Amino acid sequence: MKTVTRSTCCYCGVGCGVLIEAEDGRVTGIEGDPDHPSNFGRLCTKGRSLPLTMAGHAGRALHPEVRLTRESAREPAEWPDALDYVAARFADVIERDGPDAVAFYISGQLLTEDYYVFNKLAKGLVRTNNIDTNSRLCMSSAVTAYKKSLGADGPPTCYEDIELAHTVLFAGSNMPYAHPVLFRRLEEAKAKDPSIKWIVVDPRRTDLAALADLHLAIAPGTDVALFNGMLHHMIWEGSIDPAYIAAHTNGFDDLKALVRGDTPSMAAEICGIAETDLLQAAEWFAASPAALSLYCMGLNQSSHGTDKNLALINLHLATGQIGKPGAGPFSLTGQPNAMGGREVGGMATMLAAHRDIGNAEDRAQVEALWGVGAGELSARPGLPAVDMFDAVAEGKIKAIWIACTNPVHSMPDIERVRRALRTAEFVVVQEAFEQTDTVPYADVLLPASSWGEKSGTVTNSERRISRVRAAVEPPGEARPDWWIANEVARRLEARLSPRQRHGNEQSDGNHDGSGNAPSLFPFASEQDVFDEHRTLTVGRDLDIGGLSYERIENDGPQQWPFPSGAAKGSARRYTDGLFATVDGRARFHATRYLPVAEPADARYPFRLLTGRLRDQWHGMSRTGRAGVLFNHAPEAALSIRREDAARRGLKDGDLVTVASRRGRLVLPLETTEDLPPGTVFAPMHWSGQFLDSGGINEATIGAVDPDSKQPELKHAAVRIEAA
Ligand code: SF4
DSSP: OEEEEEEEOSSSTTOOEEEEEEETTEEEEEEEOTTOTTTTTOOOHHHHTGGGGGSSSTTBOOSOEEOSSTTSOOEEOOHHHHHHHHHHHHHHHHHHHOGGGEEEEEOTTSOHHHHHHHHIIIIIIIOOOOEEEGGGGTTHHHHHHHHHHHSSSSOSOOTHHHHHOSEEEEESOOHHHHSHHHHHHHHHHHHHOTTOEEEEEOSSOOHHHHHOSEEEOOOTTOHHHHHHHHHHHHHHTTOSOHHHHHHHEEOHHHHHHHHTSOOHHHHHHHHTSOHHHHHHHHHHHHHSSSEEEEEOHHHHSSTTHHHHHHHHHHHHHHHTOSSSTTOEEEEOOSSTTHHHHHHTTOSTTOBTTTBOTTOHHHHHHHHHHHTOOTTOSOOSOOOOHHHHHHHHHTTSOOEEEEESOOHHHHSSSHHHHHHHHHHOSEEEEEESBTTSSSGGGOSEEEEBOOTTSOOEEEEOTTSEEEEEOOOSOOSTTOBOHHHHHHHHHHHHHHHSOHHHHHOSTTOOSSOOSSSOOOOSOOOSSHHHHHHHHHHHHTTSTTOOTTOOHHHHHHHOOEESOOOTTOSSOOSSSOTTSOOSSTTSOEEOOOOOOOOOSSOOOSSSOEEEEEEOOSSOOTTOTTGGGOGGGGSSOSSOOEEEEHHHHHHTTOOTTOEEEEEOSSOEEEEEEEEESSSOTTEEEEESOOOTTTOTTOOGGGTOOOOBOTTTOOBOTTOEEEEEEEO
16 A cells, blocks of 8 residues: 655754655655645655655665674574663663663754653763763864854754844854755745845855855864954944944953954964955845854864854854844754754753753753652763863773763764773763764664654754654664664663662652652653653753644644743744743853864875765765665765876875875775865765775764863874875
């Protein structure tokens, strides 16, 4: 029988609605959902080829597998045995070494319901905050900056603003590749009104930069100098908005004092661009009826990513380009559900519904809502991704559970991660695909359902919550991620000692200490999980008390906040100039330009940049299964400026070794005019699964932003030699 199921694409943060066609238990086709407000029926090449990635079960993880010793191979196991074994090993470590001796590393590709159960398992049951996600590699600098400047996580803007902006500043985003369907809306707006200005900030002449009215090809990592120089010009030319600053912000005087020294000529020199271009960008931005910034990993994946975001937000606050149609800072989410993960608090640095681990009142609220005793949630900060794997390597974390992500490809300085997983006492990998770079390290492999086979919700870049629905049964014995976490959690609950389960004896929670307390994991369906999640958001900035599966079913995907009684969600935030800070005023931050973590030098003279290609996704576990997606770029290559190659006697197609202080890999060379001298570029996608010598993160650096803890995946110093 043929069926059509309404769902959401599983790749980027645009969150396109799809109609999945299936017949006899197989996905046979896909169309864009014409009624979905994110894409109105459009899909990009990746979305359109999703059915091809589901042809056959080859390469899928189909059965639980367990190995009892590191020396033995994993053997197929029954689900109950595998779940019991995971619970027993985690319980042993927790009882012996304490709750912080275990960790969970999860994914912005999990659904919100999956995320919720994992987070509750770590924080509510185990009582550790050692749960982090690959969203740390993606959006954490944007999140930190939003909180510091506007008072709360989440962009103030919506997709409609893309059509209403008169000046668009793209910073560190190659949108036609990374968010293609959304980019089409920009193209259409500019086709209708060619006076719309596009300013592109990117060291590379990307496809987007080639379309720009003004391309600022800044030296890598100099974004703060650029934004400060632009602000200097705006202030001293009188194009800021003093009334907005006075009415709605704090901290402007400190920022003004700082940027007094950041003259446009100095900034232009640091950035390596013409001063006139910097001035032009400042004037277009400040004078525009509506200026919108679209930014992504070029700002976030930096050892100063938070400052880069803050310096950009400073421009919006200083000119009043926020809280009105077509204006505002708009971080484009990389992954399909990085935002949903933050909503449930599924990271080492946050609690449910945008609460803070370090805030006693926030912890008390979550304790009450979850029904755990007062003072039982851990106040100890958890370890963010890079620190988490370092702690595993140092033997501080003994057991780690990795779900829906491939850190032996995606983390910087991969050898550090390999070392960690070799050192760990116990590694669980929950995966849909059996050939990722991380699976060989698994003591237990738990087969997970994947896109088209599981149900729940995701939140896209404009805070819109959409349903994801199963169109077919999962292959083999694969199960939904939330179900697997829930089953282990129930078993772990039964194994942990009453003290561990219920905290100290003075606990005044609703547990009686007899071991008969109600389970924290009563969920029988993903809808049960969503219903509990939304109760935790009530009264918070992301309140979705008025949202339910039924509401989304009837009225379609909705944006948050969506409190009880609301007819619809809020498209924009801060339209009244009231921000989410304690005093309601946004906060300027005096951000100083700082150089990249690892400048090029005589031994490592090239600056390595990394990024996405149009038709691949992350580590290619899925897109690598569709041959058509290799048409755009058949193989990984290292791009280098033509004269840089010629100076070394290298030409197109030559194999070269890319070596950094941490590792090396071999890639074919591709010459280009689109890079500045002394700079090379490699795609992030190809991993050791596809390349014998490993992916580009063999060479990248684990330096992190001090506030967001996001690593500098975008820049490292390397040497290039003929292989
Ligand atoms: Fe999927 Fe993003 Fe393409 Fe839309 S733009 S179809 S969400 S990959």
